[in-house]
Amino acid sequence: NTEKTEPFYRLSVPKQKTSSEIINEARNVLRTLRTRRPFTPTEDQRKLFGSGSSRAPQNRPPSVFSLHASSFDLAESRPVSGVRLSPLDHKPILVTFAKDEDSSISLPKPPADAAEGRKVSSARAHLFRRTQGNFLSAKMVSPDQNEEKLDSEEPAMMSNLCRSNDNCLAEQRPCTPFNYESRQLICNEHISRLEKEDFLKGTAGKFLFQLRGESDQMKKPGTSSSWPRSTGWKRRVTDLEDETRINESEEEEIFWHIKILPILHELEEEDNVENLCLACTKLYQALNEGNMLGKRFKRRSVLLKTLYKLVDIDSDPLCLKLAKIILAMKVDGKNLLSVCKLAFKICRNEKNDYIIQNDRLLDCLLEVMRIEDLQKNNEALLYCMGAIKFMSGNAVLLNEMVNKGAVEMLLQLMKQINNIKENDTYFSNLGHLLVQLTATLRNLADLPPARRQLICNGAVSELSVALEQRMNDKDVCTYIVRIFSKLSSYSDFCAALADCSRCYILFLALLNKHQKQQGLVIRIIFILGNLTAKNNQAREQFFKEKGSVNTLISLFQTYHELDLNAQKWYHERGGEGKKHPKHPSEAEDVLIKLIRVLANLSVHPSVGAALAAAHRVVELLVTVLEYKSVDDCEELVINAATTINNLSYYQVKSSAVQDKKLHIAEMLLKLLMSNNMDGVVEAVRVFGNLSQYHEICDFIIQKKIYKFMIALLDAKNQEVCFSACGVLLNLTVDKNKRALLMEGGGIGKLVDCLRDFGPADWQLACLICKTLWNYSENITSAASCFGEDTDTLLMLLTSLLDEELALGYSLDRDLRDHHKLYWEREFKPVAEKLLERIQSHHSLLPTVTITPF
Numbered sequence: 001n002t003e004k005t006e007p008f009y010r011l012s013v014p015k016q017k018t019s020s021e022i023i024n025e026a027r028n029v030l031r032t033l034r035t036r037r038p039f040t041p042t043e044d045q046r047k048l049f050g051s052g053s054s055r056a057p058q059n060r061p062p063s064v065f066s067l068h069a070s071s072f073d074l075a076e077s078r079p080v081s082g083v084r085l086s087p088l089d090h091k092p093i094l095v096t097f098a099k100d101e102d103s104s105i106s107l108p109k110p111p112a113d114a115a116e117g118r119k120v121s122s123a124r125a126h127l128f129r130r131t132q133g134n135f136l137s138a139k140m141v142s143p144d145q146n147e148e149k150l151d152s153e154e155p156a157m158m159s160n161l162c163r164s165n166d167n168c169l170a171e172q173r174p175c176t177p178f179n180y181e182s183r184q185l186i187c188n189e190h191i192s193r194l195e196k197e198d199f200l201k202g203t204a205g206k207f208l209f210q211l212r213g214e215s216d217q218m219k220k221p222g223t224s225s226s227w228p229r230s231t232g233w234k235r236r237v238t239d240l241e242d243e244t245r246i247n248e249s250e251e252e253e254i255f256w257h258i259k260i261l262p263i264l265h266e267l268e269e270e271d272n273v274e275n276l277c278l279a280c281t282k283l284y285q286a287l288n289e290g291n292m293l294g295k296r297f298k299r300r301s302v303l304l305k306t307l308y309k310l311v312d313i314d315s316d317p318l319c320l321k322l323a324k325i326i327l328a329m330k331v332d333g334k335n336l337l338s339v340c341k342l343a344f345k346i347c348r349n350e351k352n353d354y355i356i357q358n359d360r361l362l363d364c365l366l367e368v369m370r371i372e373d374l375q376k377n378n379e380a381l382l383y384c385m386g387a388i389k390f391m392s393g394n395a396v397l398l399n400e401m402v403n404k405g406a407v408e409m410l411l412q413l414m415k416q417i418n419n420i421k422e423n424d425t426y427f428s429n430l431g432h433l434l435v436q437l438t439a440t441l442r443n444l445a446d447l448p449p450a451r452r453q454l455i456c457n458g459a460v461s462e463l464s465v466a467l468e469q470r471m472n473d474k475d476v477c478t479y480i481v482r483i484f485s486k487l488s489s490y491s492d493f494c495a496a497l498a499d500c501s502r503c504y505i506l507f508l509a510l511l512n513k514h515q516k517q518q519g520l521v522i523r524i525i526f527i528l529g530n531l532t533a534k535n536n537q538a539r540e541q542f543f544k545e546k547g548s549v550n551t552l553i554s555l556f557q558t559y560h561e562l563d564l565n566a567q568k569w570y571h572e573r574g575g576e577g578k579k580h581p582k583h584p585s586e587a588e589d590v591l592i593k594l595i596r597v598l599a600n601l602s603v604h605p606s607v608g609a610a611l612a613a614a615h616r617v618v619e620l621l622v623t624v625l626e627y628k629s630v631d632d633c634e635e636l637v638i639n640a641a642t643t644i645n646n647l648s649y650y651q652v653k654s655s656a657v658q659d660k661k662l663h664i665a666e667m668l669l670k671l672l673m674s675n676n677m678d679g680v681v682e683a684v685r686v687f688g689n690l691s692q693y694h695e696i697c698d699f700i701i702q703k704k705i706y707k708f709m710i711a712l713l714d715a716k717n718q719e720v721c722f723s724a725c726g727v728l729l730n731l732t733v734d735k736n737k738r739a740l741l742m743e744g745g746g747i748g749k750l751v752d753c754l755r756d757f758g759p760a761d762w763q764l765a766c767l768i769c770k771t772l773w774n775y776s777e778n779i780t781s782a783a784s785c786f787g788e789d790t791d792t793l794l795m796l797l798t799s800l801l802d803e804e805l806a807l808g809y810s811l812d813r814d815l816r817d818h819h820k821l822y823w824e825r826e827f828k829p830v831a832e833k834l835l836e837r838i839q840s841h842h843s844l845l846p847t848v849t850i851t852p853f
Contacts (some may be wrong), residue, residue: 017126046061054436098400129513151853156365174729209253237380251290252290260286263282264283265304276310293330320352320355320359322342323339323343323364327339337377340381340382340387343365350394353391355804357512365384365387365697368384369388374430381433398443401444402453407444407453408457410440411454412461414651417433418465422469434473435475442483445483451490451492459483461500464506465692467480467510468506471510474520484527488526491534498541505545512547540607543610543758552597554596556594556620559591563591583632598643611647612649614656619656621639621644622667624637630679638679641685648664661693664689665687669703672684681723684712688727688730697730710746714749716756718757722763726767729771732774733774742787750768754769766826769827769830773833794839797831803820
């Protein structure tokens with residue numbers, strides 16, 4: 001009964017198996033590659049545009065500028081009445097104090113010259129001129145020609161009166177909200193105390209105006225509409241239709257004099273910065289308490305004029321307080337731009353991050369970005385976004401942004417910008433804003449909650465639209481690509497990006513347009529490597545895009561030449577005696593990540609077969625092995641070897657790997673003899689595929705590479721043993737080369753590998769049994785064939801073929817099923833035949849004790 005036996009090859013694959021099964025069973029013959037994400041150094045200084053910006057200084061907004069009180073427009077701070085208001089149902093009663101009833105009210109004086117506002121002494125003594133400070137003392141009304149003139153107090157007296165208000169109603173807290181009854185009680189109590197103080201101090205009353213309604217609702221018992229005549233107060237009733245701009249409620253009138261005005265006087269007179277900061281804190285709290293933040297507050301102009309003058313004091317903590325209040329007052333136009341610049345200036349200094357954290361400036365800036373008109377206020381939004389970008393460089397503020405919904409807000413803003421088409425006049429300016437926005441998103445992408453929000457809010461779509469529209473704006477493209485570079489390292493975002501079919505077209509267009517922009521190219525290549533690492537559909541889709549492989553080849557040639565020129569330049573300048581250049585260099589890093597894309601693409605059956613036949617691709621990979629040493633750039637050389645290994649798996653017609661197999665073997669020998677173990681293993685893997693060709697087997701014998709393979713069986717490393725055993729398996733196909741396995745104790749080393757790794761790795765166990773099967777084809781005696789290892793081999797095979805013993809060690813059910821599949825399909829058929837052959841040629845069968853593993 002002679003049975004014709006065929007020798008086993010390492011990659012003997014039944015025809016009926018699917019391509020996915022072939023890949024799974026190839027066991028690391030086809031492998032994807034991993035690499036580090038490109039490093040982006042932090043900018044030394046906080047600027048609108050970094051040092052690598054493509055924008056010329058004259059074509060971009062400045063990061064450094066002067067800012068003074070004169071930068072603000074006092075006229076814009078007045079309340080705006082867009083529509084004439086309907087008359088109210090009650091008329092105001094103007095109450096003034098006068099020492100002469102015939103004296104008329106002093107009209108408001110014009111603001112000081114802008115230059116005067118900038119003259120600030122160290123002690124700030126002349127910051128507020130007494131001749132210009134009257135606007136704090138009262139609510140001024142410019143009378144028409146038909147109006148009666150109202151009595152007024154001298155400025156010094158008025159200032160004195162207003163400062164004493166705090167003493168007058170110190171017990172009335174909280175002052176808001178008021179109802180009508182409590183309002184009248186407070187007014188009457190105020191009047192009573194007013195009279196007492198007038199008699200005791202000889203001073204006049206405190207209020208300049210008292211709005212008194214004449215409706216039935218306002219007329220309640222105990223509420224007199226007239227003041228005691230002994231105080232000298234005098235009433236004048238004005239025509240309300242001519243005074244529609246006076247819409248201030250009685251509560252605001254009272255609250256203004258009690259709470260706000262004293263603080264404004266403190267700001268006017270205080271010299272100490274710390275005290276000014278405290279006063280600003282009190283002012284913000286008081287405004288918030290009195291519901292006076294925003295545009296509706298009548299005395300808003302008086303308040304803002306005071307704050308604007310304080311900007312001239314060179315103190316970031318004070319300016320932070322001022323910016324917060326001014327922003328909360330909802331300024332617009334020139335003043336919005338100036339206050340956004342003020343916030344930008346504060347945030348530009350990294351040392352201010354701590355005080356910014358404690359003062360909630362971020363809330364105000366985010367509110368500006370949410371509500372302000374994109375086109376009308378694009379310059380103000382630019383500096384506002386720049387300030388937010390600076391804040392995102394701080395870990396505490398970055399987390400705060402996520403919690404305050406900054407991600408969703410920024411994506412909504414990006415959507416608005418994307419709706420502005422290229423022919424629009426605002427398109428170019430909004431590009432500056434988009435740089436700040438995408439730079440902020442890049443920082444936010446570091447946080448897991450932000451990443452989830454980016455995916456949920458459709459960031460891939462909006463970023464892709466922006467990338468397509470701003471293809472000519474290198475700065476915007478760079479930041480968007482940096483965002484994708486970060487996020488594509490995570491499987492959930494990578495899957496979302498892979499589903500965006502246009503992303504491959506955009507990436508290829510960018511690579512062709514900015515081929516020599518290393519910072520841009522390397523990140524796009526990194527993204528493509530991530531997309532093709534685990535997604536077979538992405539591999540196929542990218543490969544099918546028009547010009548995809550040609551673009552990769554062109555990039556390969558460009559950066560290969562740059563790398564060669566850098567090496568040549570180094571050696572021409574006596575590089576041997578100088579410090580060796582850093583590896584990987586910029587050009588090397590691009591090549592590393594580009595070769596990774598090729599390796600990942602080659603895992604797909606049809607794509608891999610096509611690449612194996614692409615002679616230019618294989619030539620460039622071999623060139624890397626020719627001119628680059630593993631000691632110079634380990635990752636580059638190993639990546640090239642891995643990709644060649646993947647391509648050598650495909651035995652297709654016109655295979656470029658087949659055509660160059662001997663030259664490839666010579667290059668691999670250099671890698672095999674290196675001291676780099678990773679390089680050695682990769683070279684062995686390639687020899688495992690190439691050794692299916694007789695010419696390569698002869699090369700292995702000629703160069704005595706087989707001895708190296710036998711020695712590697714002692715490495716006690718599963719993967720190393722698997723690769724070395726693959727080469728030995730292919731050598732034993734040739735009858736004339738089988739005896740070489742006895743050299744260096746090859747049989748004993750194979751048996752040791754079977755014992756050490758068999759129960760945990762049925763693929764490796766199968767490979768060892770196939771090698772021994774080929775080796776023992778012409779066996780006459782088990783003892784002469786396997787020597788002293790015969791009994792050990794018999795015991796091992798008997799034990800490993802016992803299903804209960806072989807598979808019972810695994811407690812994990814899924815793992816057990818996986819092992820059982822490989823045990824039944826791969827190991828068992830070969831091991832049974834080998835055991836039967838040995839037993840039939842063993843004259844004295846020993847008693848074999850089967851022991852569990």
